[in-house]
Structure formats: C-alpha cells, structure tokens
Amino acid sequence: MTETNxxxxxxxxxxxxxxxxxxxxxxxxxxxxxxxxxxxxxxIIGPNGAxxxxxxxxxxxxxxxxxxxxxxxxxxxxxxxxxKVARHGLVRTFQNVRLFKELTVVENLLVAxxxxxxxxxxxxxxxxxxxxxxxxxxxxxxxxWLDFMGIRAFANREAGNLAYGHQxxxxxxxxxxxxxxxxxxxxxxxxxxxxEKVELQHLIDQLRREFDVAVLLIEHDMxxxxxxxxxxxxxEHGKPIVTGTPDAVRNDPRVIKAYLGEE
Ligand SMILES: Nc1ncnc2c1ncn2[C@@H]1O[C@H](COP(=O)(O)OP(=O)(O)OP(=O)(O)O)[C@@H](O)[C@H]1O
Numbered sequence: 001m002t003e004t005n006x007x008x009x010x011x012x013x014x015x016x017x018x019x020x021x022x023x024x025x026x027x028x029x030x031x032x033x034x035x036x037x038x039x040x041x042x043x044i045i046g047p048n049g050a051x052x053x054x055x056x057x058x059x060x061x062x063x064x065x066x067x068x069x070x071x072x073x074x075x076x077x078x079x080x081x082x083x084k085v086a087r088h089g090l091v092r093t094f095q096n097v098r099l100f101k102e103l104t105v106v107e108n109l110l111v112a113x114x115x116x117x118x119x120x121x122x123x124x125x126x127x128x129x130x131x132x133x134x135x136x137x138x139x140x141x142x143x144x145w146l147d148f149m150g151i152r153a154f155a156n157r158e159a160g161n162l163a164y165g166h167q168x169x170x171x172x173x174x175x176x177x178x179x180x181x182x183x184x185x186x187x188x189x190x191x192x193x194x195x196e197k198v199e200l201q202h203l204i205d206q207l208r209r210e211f212d213v214a215v216l217l218i219e220h221d222m223x224x225x226x227x228x229x230x231x232x233x234x235x236e237h238g239k240p241i242v243t244g245t246p247d248a249v250r251n252d253p254r255v256i257k258a259y260l261g262e263e
Contacts, residue, residue: 005198007114011074011216013038014059014090014182018070028054030238031068034210036182041204043225044196045249046235047258052218053095055235059216060092061085073183089181093188097167101160105151105170108159109142112174128170145173165196169203176207182214183207190219196223226250234258 012035013237028126029051036042059070061082072077072088080088100108145153148228149169154162158171168188175183185204189197202222207213219225225232226246233243236258241251249255 001167003247007201012036013040013073014216015069015071016055016059016075017069017071019052019058019070020066021058022066022091027238029058030066032233032235032238032240034233034240034243038181039208039212039214040231041208041215041217041229042210043229043232044235045219045222045225045232046241049237050235051238052235053186054238056092056184056216059085060090060184067236086178086180089165089179090184091175091177091178091180091188092184093168093175094172095186097164097171099159099167099171099174101158103159104156105162106139106142106146106175108170109145109177110138110142112177113138113141126202141177149173164191165193168192168196172203172207176211176213179211180213182216183227184216186218187220188217189223197224200224201226203226 012125014036017033018036019029019032020027023028032051032055034042046052054063058065058078061077061080061084063078068078069076072085072090075088077085077088077090094221100111103111143155145151146155150171151162151166151169151173154166159167162170170192172185172188174182188204189200192200204217205228206213208215217225217229229246231243231245232249234241234249234255241254242252244252
C-alpha cells in the first residue's frame, strides 16, 4: 500500500459522530464515532451482535438513528432514505446477496443505472436519439463491468442461477456502476471459498486504486480485514472499544479479550 493511497485530503469523506441506535430497551449502537477518509479502506469488526450491521443501516439510510450525526462530504445525511443517501455517492451490498434473481445478469446492471439514465417517458416512447444513446451507453457500461468482474460469459443468465461467488461480484458491480464515492460492503467474504476470498481482497484494493472509491467494510474474516484495511474500528456490545491500524488492533489487549480471544 503506497503513501499516496492514504488520507489524501484533509476533510474526511464520511464522518459519524456519537451515533446511537436504540431498539426498545436495547442500546444496539452506543455513541459510536469514526471517520472514513477519501479513498480509505476502513473496517468495522466485533463479535456477533456488537452492532456493526446497525451502524451500516444507520449510515446507509435503512434506519433513522436515535441520535448522532452522519455527514457525507460535509453534508448531513442522517435519517435520509437509502435512495437519497445513494445520491450522495454512498452505496452498499448486503450480508445476504440481494439481486433481482429472476432478471438476467446484465439486466441487473441496467436496472442499477435507472436513476442515472435519461428515463423521460416521452423520449422513451418515441425512442428519441438522446434516449437511445443513453440506453446504449448504459448497456456498454454494464458489459464493461461484467468484463471487469470476469462474469461476462453469464450476461444473459438469470442472476439467481449464478454461482454464489459470481453473485457477490455482480452485487459489487451493481454498486460500482453508479460511480459511488463510498462503497459499503457487508460481510463480502461470507460464503466464499479460500481462493475467492483472495480474489475479493485484490478486488477491493483494485476498486479503491482505480476508481477513487473509499470502502467501508464489515467482515468476520480476520485475514481479509487485516490484509485489506488501513484502519479498523472494533465494537463490542454496541460500543466502540478501539480504532487503529491492523497492527495496533491486532495487538490491543481489549480487542484480544473482546474478539480475537474468542477464537
Ligand atoms: N431491527 C432490530 N430490532 C431489534 N433489535 C435489533 C434489530 N437489529 C439489530 N438488533 C439487535 O441489535 C444488536 C446489534 O445487532 P447487529 O446486527 O447490528 O450486530 P452485528 O455486529 O452486525 O452482528 P453480526 O456480526 O452477527 O451480524 C443485537 O442485539 C441485535 O439483536
């Protein structure tokens, strides 16, 4: 990892401050604060039930936080619905892959661009040149991403019939095709074989290098997290216990006790 990859601009891309989420009597997230720099790979780890997914859901617009601030590029996005959050350049994958399984692989990438392609009804109805051009560009982009992900051969297959590892790659392509500035990956290595995990690690690093995207990652696979992340936030029982580099986190007694000590 080169120095130029690290925190290049002074304002963080994502700022989360005192984020708190309560479900009835349960404090699932308790005053969590962290920042993700532009082009940084940042991971959140912690034992089951630590509150990682709830943080993701609050940041990504799936839950309205009980309190706290979420700023993307200086703009307050706390409580905005996910489609509005996406307009700020923040998109996510899910713990259990969520694709349109009955649509083809390429159709999944066309749907993802729907909000960006000129979708004016009349232009579409009369197939005006600008509409056709936008459609063609969307298809070219979809094919480009299928090539990039090594799944072009399956373009016309139903997404639900793809091998699991390929579904994961398609889900990431579906995010990337919207040109995000922050890609949130929720347990991307879950269900992958060892070879696919190594490929995923290279993919995450490549996305960051080539597309100027920051990555916020939740992952249980320690090898992946330690190899790919620049900084890691460790949570336990809804609380942040330490934030630091992989080496600092690996050697922190609180982390060993809370998390690594479990293994
Ligand atoms: N919608 C909800 N309603 C009520 N409780 C919830 C809800 N979502 C999460 N919780 C609770 O909040 C706590 C944190 O859950 P969360 O899923 O965020 O943890 P996690 O760190 O992502 O766990 P895992 O690693 O198992 O995915 C848990 O006790 C969970 O049962």
